[in-house]
Amino acid sequence: MFENTEPLDQEIQHDRETSIPLPAGAYGVLQQTATWAKILAITNFCSAGLQLIGMFVVLDRVRMMLRFLNGGSNYILLMILVYLIFISFTALIGWHLWIYAARLKSALLYEDTDELDLAYYYQFRYFKTLGWMVISGFILMVAAMLLFVYLRTMLSPYSY
Amino acid sequence: MEQIENTTENTGAEKPGLYITRDARSFWPGTRAWTLFLGVVGLVAAGFVGLVLVLLIRVALENSIANRGELITVTMLYILAFLILAGFGGLLLWISSRIQLANRYLHTQNIAQYTESIRLYFMIAGIFSILTVLFQVVSTMVLIGD
Numbered sequence: 001m002f003e004n005t006e007p008l009d010q011e012i013q014h015d016r017e018t019s020i021p022l023p024a025g026a027y028g029v030l031q032q033t034a035t036w037a038k039i040l041a042i043t044n045f046c047s048a049g050l051q052l053i054g055m056f057v058v059l060d061r062v063r064m065m066l067r068f069l070n071g072g073s074n075y076i077l078l079m080i081l082v083y084l085i086f087i088s089f090t091a092l093i094g095w096h097l098w099i100y101a102a103r104l105k106s107a108l109l110y111e112d113t114d115e116l117d118l119a120y121y122y123q124f125r126y127f128k129t130l131g132w133m134v135i136s137g138f139i140l141m142v143a144a145m146l147l148f149v150y151l152r153t154m155l156s157p158y159s160y
Numbered sequence: 161m162e163q164i165e166n167t168t169e170n171t172g173a174e175k176p177g178l179y180i181t182r183d184a185r186s187f188w189p190g191t192r193a194w195t196l197f198l199g200v201v202g203l204v205a206a207g208f209v210g211l212v213l214v215l216l217i218r219v220a221l222e223n224s225i226a227n228r229g230e231l232i233t234v235t236m237l238y239i240l241a242f243l244i245l246a247g248f249g250g251l252l253l254w255i256s257s258r259i260q261l262a263n264r265y266l267h268t269q270n271i272a273q274y275t276e277s278i279r280l281y282f283m284i285a286g287i288f289s290i291l292t293v294l295f296q297v298v299s300t301m302v303l304i305g306d
Binding site: 018019022023026027030037039043044046047050051053054057058107108111113116117120127128130131134 | 177178180182183184187188191198201266268269272276278279282283289290292293296297300304
């Protein structure tokens with residue numbers, strides 16, 4: 001009988017060791033975090049929408065300038081691609097933040113630990129997406145610099 | 161019969177309090193790595209902006225610039241960019257260190273600090289985001305009206 005209860009006790013102790021109760025002061029802090037995350041999500045959605053409007057306006061202007069350049073439509077397509085990459089990233093970050101805030105609020109309201117697990121998952125996804133956006137931005141910046149050097153070399157005979 | 165009794169027992173404890181499980185903590189190393197990366201990138205970018213700022217001020221002092229108003233505006237923008245990048249870089253590195261401590265020692269105080277650092281980050285990022293959207297609205301309106 002004792003042999004049977006011993007491993008069971010150990011198991012319960014192990015569970016208690018792995019799951020830590022959330023500090024009492026953290027409830028209010030998490031509530032505020034959820035509110036700010038929701039604000040940040042909304043501003044990200046607004047930013048994505050404004051970038052979309054800006055894309056159409058800028059492309060309309062650039063279209064007029066590039067029509068005399070050989071292969072100008074290719075550069076417009078490139079610009080659309082760059083805009084769409086950043087718009088997608090902004091919207092995706094907003095989406096992750098929205099879910100993060102929702103999970104956090106739900107976890108606090110119903111005191112549901114599973115929801116808190118998911119909140120930590122979406123917090124990770126948010127930082128991961130932000131990181132990939134930075135990496136993509138860096139790659140695009142290098143590509144734009146190379147394109148600029150190429151265009152300057154190509155256009156230099158016509159500059160004077 | 162035994163099953164019914166068990167169910168009654170479970171519903172009796174409606175609000176058991178929140179726990180940080182092993183599943184939740186399994187995401188912490190990933191979050192820590194990405195915050196570390198973003199923090200380092202932020203500080204490196206701030207370093208580059210700072211370098212450009214120093215060169216800009218040096219050139220401005222050595223040569224007599226006719227349009228001083230424009231120069232001051234550009235310098236102020238660079239100072240602002242430097243402060244934002246350095247601030248966010250430092251904040252993200254701080255978050256990264258808090259996550260590392262919370263994950264390593266699993267102490268209540270460390271977890272509280274981690275939670276607090278994340279709240280501070282979202283608060284500052286939220287304020288900046290509101291300002292950025294306002295700036296974007298104005299610039300888009302100017303662009304459309306131009």
